Amino acid sequence: MSTRNRLTRSSGLSLATGAVLFSAAGTGCMPGNVNAPAPPVERTVSFADDIQPIFDKHCxxxxxxxxxxxxxxxxxxxxxxxxxxSVVNQASSQNPALSLVVPGDADSSLLFQKVSSNNPPVGATMPLFGKALSSEELGLLRDWIDQGALDN
Incomplete structure (x- = not known):
C-alpha cells in the first residue's frame, strides 16, 4: 500500500473514530456519567408527583x-x-425476555437498569440525549418500583 493510501485510510479512520466519540459525548452516553441512587426515602413515592415529572424532564x-x-x-x-x-409489566422491544418495570424489583427492571448503569443489559444508557438522572431522581425511581410501581 502506498504512503498516500495509508495516510488517507488512517485519516479516514481517525475522523470516523472522532465523530463517534464526539457524538457519544454529546448524548450523555460516555462511561462514568451515571449517578449513584440516593438512599431510600421514608415515604410512599407518588407516580404523579415524583415519577412523571422525571419522565417529563428526561424522557x-x-x-x-x-x-x-x-x-x-x-x-x-x-x-x-x-x-x-407503557412500562409496568411490559416486555422490552429490544429484548422481550426483559421487563421494563417489574413491580417490587427495581434491580430486575430494565427501565431502572438503563438509567442507573453505564452498561445496561441491552441498548444504551439513558437518557440518550441530555443529562443523566440525578441521585435523587434515581432514588425515587428505584423506590417507586420497589414499592410496587403504583398508579398513585
Missing part, C-alpha cells in the same frame, strides 16, 4: 408518539397518561 423528548425512540421502533410512550401502561 418524553424521545419517548412520545413523534419522538426519536418511537420513530426507531422502540415504542415506549412516557407521556402523561401513557407512561404506566
Amino acid at each position: 418524553v423528548q424521545c419517548h412520545r408518539v413523534d419522538g426519536f425512540a418511537n420513530l426507531q421502533g422502540i415504542v415506549m410512550l412516557l407521556t402523561e397518561g401513557d407512561a404506566l401502561d
